[in-house]
Structure formats: C-alpha cells, structure tokens
Amino acid sequence: VKKVYYWPQSHPNDWPSSAVEEGQSIFEHRPVMVHEVLEYLAIKPNGIYVDGTFGRGGHSSAILQKLNDDGRLLVMDKDQDAIAVAKSINDNRLQFKHGSFTELKSWVAELNLLGKIDGIFLDLGVSSPQLDDSSRGFSFMQEGPLDMRMDKGKKLDATTWINRASEKEIAKVLKEYGEERAYRKIASKIIEVRKVTPIKTTLQLANLVKSIIPPSKTNKHPATRVFQAIRIFINDELNELQEFLAQSLDILKQGGRLVVISFHSLEYQTVRKFYYACAQNPHCQKLRQVERLIRPTDEEAKNNPRARSAMLQVMEKIV
Ligand SMILES: C[S@@+](CC[C@H](N)C(=O)[O-])C[C@H]1O[C@@H](n2cnc3c(N)ncnc32)[C@H](O)[C@@H]1O
Numbered sequence: 001v002k003k004v005y006y007w008p009q010s011h012p013n014d015w016p017s018s019a020v021e022e023g024q025s026i027f028e029h030r031p032v033m034v035h036e037v038l039e040y041l042a043i044k045p046n047g048i049y050v051d052g053t054f055g056r057g058g059h060s061s062a063i064l065q066k067l068n069d070d071g072r073l074l075v076m077d078k079d080q081d082a083i084a085v086a087k088s089i090n091d092n093r094l095q096f097k098h099g100s101f102t103e104l105k106s107w108v109a110e111l112n113l114l115g116k117i118d119g120i121f122l123d124l125g126v127s128s129p130q131l132d133d134s135s136r137g138f139s140f141m142q143e144g145p146l147d148m149r150m151d152k153g154k155k156l157d158a159t160t161w162i163n164r165a166s167e168k169e170i171a172k173v174l175k176e177y178g179e180e181r182a183y184r185k186i187a188s189k190i191i192e193v194r195k196v197t198p199i200k201t202t203l204q205l206a207n208l209v210k211s212i213i214p215p216s217k218t219n220k221h222p223a224t225r226v227f228q229a230i231r232i233f234i235n236d237e238l239n240e241l242q243e244f245l246a247q248s249l250d251i252l253k254q255g256g257r258l259v260v261i262s263f264h265s266l267e268y269q270t271v272r273k274f275y276y277a278c279a280q281n282p283h284c285q286k287l288r289q290v291e292r293l294i295r296p297t298d299e300e301a302k303n304n305p306r307a308r309s310a311m312l313q314v315m316e317k318i319v
Pocket of ligand 1: 058
C-alpha cells in the first residue's frame with residue numbers, strides 16, 4: 001500500500017493525525033502538552049534539539065515549526081514504524097536514527113555535537129499506534145499475539161518470556177514494574193495455566209488476570225498493571241531511562257533544557273531520583289530544576305484521555 005504522510009501539520013489543531021494512508025487515517029497519535037513542551041524547551045529558532053521518542057512526530061512537528069533554516073532537530077525511536085514516518089519527511093533540518101535513546105550520546109558524538117544540544121525532549125511509554133495495532137500485542141482490550149516489543153528487531157518478546165520465566169521472576173516483574181498487589185497469585189496462575197497451554201495472546205493473559213483480580217471500582221481494567229509491568233520489562237524501559245539520564249549532561253550545552261513527559265510514577269521517580277542524585281553530589285551539581293511537575297490543563301485532560309496521567313518535568317544544565 002502506498003503510504004502518504006502529511007508533514008508537518010499545517011495548524012496545531014490538525015496535529016492528531018500525523019500519518020495518513022491512502023486518505024485514511026491510520027493509528028493516530030495525539031501529542032500531549034505540546035504548548036508546555038515548546039515553552040519549557042525554550043526553543044531558539046537556530047538551536048539544535050533532540051526528540052528521543054519520535055512516535056508519530058507530533059512534538060517534532062511542533063518543534064520544527066519553531067525553528068528557522070539554521071535550526072536542527074535530531075530524532076530517535078526504537079520502533080521501526082516510527083522511524084519509517086520520520087524517513088518519509090522531506091525537511092533538511094531533520095535527522096533521524098533508529099535505536100534507543102541510550103544510543104543518543106554516541107550518535108551526537110559522531111555528529112560532533114556533544115555539549116552543543118540546546119534541548120532534549122522525551123515523551124515516554126507507548127504511542128497510540130503501538131497500542132491500537134493489535135498485532136503489536138500491547139493492548140489488553142483486543143486480541144493479538146503477546147509481543148510488546150517496541151523494537152521488533154529485539155529477540156525477547158512477551159510470549160517467549162512469559163512461557164519460560166520462573167514463577168519468582170514473573171512475580172518480581174509484576175511487583176516491581178506493575179506495583180501489582182496480587183503479584184504472587186498471578187505469577188502462580190501463569191505457571192499453572194502454561195503447563196497446560198502456552199500463553200500466546202493478549203486476551204489469554206488479560207482473562208487470566210481477570211479471573212484473579214475482581215473488577216475495580218475505578219473502571220481500570222484488572223490487567224492494566226500486569227500489562228504495564230511486562231511491557232516495561234520487555235523493553236527495559238526504566239534501565240534505559242536511567243542510562244540515558246546519566247548521559248544527558250554530556251549531550252546538553254550549558255543552559256540546555258531537558259524536558260520529560262512520563263505517564264506513571266516509576267518513570268517520574270526515575271527522573272526525580274536522577275535530579276536529586278545530581279543536585280546533592282558535589283561532583284555533579286550541574287542541574288537546576290526548572291519545574292518539578294507540570295500537569296496538563298483540565299481542558300486537555302478532558303479532550304485527550306492519554307493526557308490525563310501525563311507528568312512533565314523540566315531541568316536545565318547550569319555549568
Ligand atoms: C508516547 S510515544 C511518543 C509520541 C510522540 N511524542 C508523538 O507526538 O508522536 C513514545 C515513543 O517512544 C518510543 N520509545 C520508548 N522508549 C524508547 C527508547 N528507549 N528509545 C527510543 N524510543 C523509545 C516508542 O517506540 C514510542 O514510539
């Protein structure tokens with residue numbers, strides 16, 4: 001199928017659809033807190049910026065619209081589909097690379113830009129296209145292979161892991177990355193079920209969890225935390241975030257901004273701990289907290305359900 005991508009969007013109101021196939025919108029991603037991201041990146045029109053989680057480019061599009069011809073934007077994503085969108089964009093201010101943002105420092109060094117970056121932006125977690133495409137296996141709402149790899153080139157998918165891991169390992173992942181209280185019961189049920197039939201699909205797992213956890217009063221699906229935990233584990237999300245944060249000070253120039261949107265407390269706390277570890281260490285002390293936590297406006301939260309849990313943190317490199 002011939003893919004046609006409209007880029008950049010002509011007006012912020014059009015941002016929700018950034019990838020369009022044969023006139024039909026496919027798997028849209030609506031960027032969250034765009035105005036806040038632009039404000040806190042404090043975009044200089046001729047600056048050099050990084051979007052480490054390109055997704056469908058909603059934020060990148062907004063950043064590019066603020067840059068003049070001398071500005072540059074480097075984008076990364078570990079998802080091949082996201083990079084295919086970046087590739088289709090004809091804009092010589094934009095450079096892209098497939099891979100994890102843990103590889104950002106080496107890429108920036110190759111480009112001779114270490115210490116010259118004006119701002120780095122991360123919008124963590126999964127994109128709507130990843131969630132909406134049932135073949136990616138991220139969603140407990142629709143049937144699909146239990147995959148959950150953001151980077152399809154990686155070997156370990158969720159099916160392989162869940163059918164091989166020990167009960168102890170599964171329990172640990174559910175507890176640490178999902179903060180799931182019923183972690184022991186769920187891990188034990190997984191072991192019991194997989195002895196009879198391998199767990200291969202999203203709904204198999206979602207129904208297994210449902211059989212243990214009663215429906216919540218908050219309307220949250222009982223499998224929410226289990227899916228979050230396995231996704232974080234399969235994509236090594238928190239370790240990669242930590243690894244990236246440790247590099248970020250070498251990448252940024254003095255006065256450069258680091259703007260991160262996270263969607264759950266584990267991500268938020270990882271960024272917060274990094275800041276405090278640096279601020280309290282006499283050998284580091286290179287960071288200023290510009291904003292501890294910014295939440296979306298009521299209006300945005302009302303109109304975009306993904307925005308409801310978004311938390312934005314802003315730091316600045318001071319020396
Ligand atoms: C919430 S979406 C970003 C959406 C994007 N801001 C937009 O407006 O379209 C998160 C994206 O980050 C990517 N991602 C997550 N962890 C990553 C990592 N460690 N390195 C690179 N990309 C990552 C995912 O593949 C996904 O495409």
